[in-house]
Amino acid sequence: MTPLMSVDGLTVRFRTEDGPVLAVDTASFTVAEREVLALVGESGCGKSVTAMALTGLLPANAEVRGSVRLTGRELLGLSENRLSSVRGKEIAYVFQEPMTSLNPVMTVGRQIREVLYRHQRMARAGARKRALELFEQVGIPEPHRRLREYPHQLSGGMRQRVMIAMALACRPTLLVADEPTTALDVTIQADILDLLRTLSAETGTAVLLITHDLGVVADIADRVVVMYAGRIIEESKVDSLFATPSHPYTRGLLDAVPNPARRADGGLREIPGLVPVLRSAEDVCTFADRCGHVQERCRASRPTLAPGPVGHPVACWYPLGGRVDERTGLSGARTGTG
Numbered sequence: 656m657t658p659l660m661s662v663d664g665l666t667v668r669f670r671t672e673d674g675p676v677l678a679v680d681t682a683s684f685t686v687a688e689r690e691v692l693a694l695v696g697e698s699g700c701g702k703s704v705t706a707m708a709l710t711g712l713l714p715a716n717a718e719v720r721g722s723v724r725l726t727g728r729e730l731l732g733l734s735e736n737r738l739s740s741v742r743g744k745e746i747a748y749v750f751q752e753p754m755t756s757l758n759p760v761m762t763v764g765r766q767i768r769e770v771l772y773r774h775q776r777m778a779r780a781g782a783r784k785r786a787l788e789l790f791e792q793v794g795i796p797e798p799h800r801r802l803r804e805y806p807h808q809l810s811g812g813m814r815q816r817v818m819i820a821m822a823l824a825c826r827p828t829l830l831v832a833d834e835p836t837t838a839l840d841v842t843i844q845a846d847i848l849d850l851l852r853t854l855s856a857e858t859g860t861a862v863l864l865i866t867h868d869l870g871v872v873a874d875i876a877d878r879v880v881v882m883y884a885g886r887i888i889e890e891s892k893v894d895s896l897f898a899t900p901s902h903p904y905t906r907g908l909l910d911a912v913p914n915p916a917r918r919a920d921g922g923l924r925e926i927p928g929l930v931p932v933l934r935s936a937e938d939v940c941t942f943a944d945r946c947g948h949v950q951e952r953c954r955a956s957r958p959t960l961a962p963g964p965v966g967h968p969v970a971c972w973y974p975l976g977g978r979v980d981e982r983t984g985l986s987g988a989r990t991g992t993g
């Protein structure tokens with residue numbers, strides 16, 4: 656079946672005063688219809704740049720190469736006019752901080768109606784009715800009253816629900832949610848993720864969920880793509896990724912997820928070091944300097960994505976094998992022979 660979206664060899668370079676920055680390096684992945692795909696990695700790995708590149712949202716100092724197809728149609732290279740019609744109608748975005756995306760001096764009801772006028776060419780009465788329906792759909796209590804309020808009168812969680820309602824207003828086929836819960840309290844985070852999952856199931860909208868927190872994807876994603884320093888380094892169905900992570904980086908991200916059973920074992924473990932800022936496509940494993948299992952080959956050539964020990968693709972010369980112990984959260988032996 657043709658995927659809803661297929662991204663092929665996506666490469667993004669920024670021209671900066673300090674020289675070029677290679678933010679995304681030949682990233683390829685697909686999003687199926689109705690799928691919830693999580694794009695995961697630490698801050699600075701290139702997740703947001705990837706999301707923005709899909710519909711031409713990057714600043715002028717970005718040079719984008721590769722291919723992004725939506726239901727078979729190439730999006731890279733489309734005029735700004737056409738892209739702006741794709742945004743909103745076919746691909747909608749929800750960002751981390753709703754306060755910066757909402758207009759502070761306009762009621763939220765008016766803002767959602769503006770979207771409906773602009774993209775759906777709805778008349779006044781139709782837009783009012785649809786705005787109410789959307790507020791109900793995203794679980795905003797007392798929607799009549801809320802529609803007349805300004806963003807500052809709503810809590811962070813409610814504002815994010817408003818953003819999701821606006822994103823869904825034009826019935827997009829893909830919703831890109833970039834760290835949608837990072838700014839929210841933990842209990843509200845779970846509610847918003849539940850909402851995204853439910854809405855995706857109800858409306859058939861696929862979701863590309865971008866997050867640095869592997870912990871939040873377990874209950875919501877169907878599949879996970881792990882990104883490191885601009886490259887995709889592992890890709891798997893969510894269950895298999897949690898049970899048998901193959902890349903030491905994914906293993907590290909999992910170790911950073913709070914897990915009460917692991918407390919006796921020393922609690923959370925951070926991955927030492929920082930994500931490097933790449934200037935060019937280095938022919939090495941870019942995780943080598945932070946990897947506890949590094950060997951000579953990792954610094955001599957670049958591992959590409961290939962089926963790993965448990966079947967799903969991983970870009971590592973010496974992938975991990977063995978199941979994670981459910982009690983301790985620790986994985987077993989390495990299987991690579993190099």
Ligand SMILES: Nc1ncnc2c1ncn2[C@@H]1O[C@H](COP(=O)(O)OP(=O)(O)OP(=O)(O)O)[C@@H](O)[C@H]1O
Nearest residue numbers: 669671676678697698699700701702703704705932
């Ligand atoms: N406009 C820009 N000019 C130059 N470099 C940029 C620009 N935008 C992003 N970058 C660089 O691209 C790399 C990837 O950034 P990106 O924001 O995609 O990471 P991320 O994984 O989404 O992290 P975060 O969650 O912090 O946004 C980083 O090194 C960043 O500094």
